[in-house]
Amino acid sequence: MKEDEDNSNKLPDISDFYLNVPLYKSFTFNDQQRDALLKLYHFKGHIDCYCISCQQPSVFHTDNSVMYLNQGSNRPPSLVDENNRITKHKFSCSRNEEHQLFFFFLIHNNTITKIGQYPSLADLAAVEIRKYRTILGNDLWLEFSKAVGLTSYGIGIGAFVYLRRIFENLVEDAHQKQIASNGWDEDLYKRSRMDEKISLLRHPLPDFLVKNKSVYSILSKGIHELKEDECLDVFPIIKLGIELILDEKSEQLQREKKIKLASKEIGELNQRLKSTDSK
Ligand SMILES: [Zn+2]
8 A cells, every 4th residue: 555545434525535645645435435425526606715816815616617627628537437537527616717727536446546637736825824824923923834735745854853943933933022121030041941932931921821731732733743734733723823823913012013013193183282381
């Protein structure tokens, strides 16, 4: 059996099959699962996905024009008894039907494998996380993109390395802010483990990070103990956690900016009112 073959007999949801399953990951199916596969083949619904042309979330509809590339276009798929069947699935953006997504699947020896897609999962994900560029800065944002890109090629442990660097960086950022504050004990900080460091930095750090500091130990565990597939399985949850931390940090910065602006304008207004009073 191939190393990347999933023998759990659990097929992904249809939209996961299109948008989250990495290329070349094979799923074995049994006779009872033929119906689920036929649903994928004849899917008439829509999928929610970022459109890289519109540069925003969109709804993509399929025209159900599944093509059977190598066995005549009109033959219905029998799935189990025909090997080397390749199908093409096309979806169009609801804003502009020239914005399209393409997916290719191969059925062989009772397995289904996604063997192609355009745009790539990495490109779709890069659009989705573009909003974090400002908050992360260019270098870290590129690392975040690499983490997401690696998972689209089935590389989980490598992706965890990048996410851990982002996590450590967020903590270090808060540390640098705190270092000059009154009563800060740098020696204690240096001696502390990461979960203790996070507790020491609970004020500048986003709440979500402080409450979910176990994310760091999961990331570390992934690098040292979890298997490639286990990292891939938990990656979406950890990524969501990092995004929530970034969202909160972004809100914090927006708030600080507004407070600064409001204080400045109120100060100026007071000055103006004072000078009017003195006239
Ligand atoms: Zn579009």
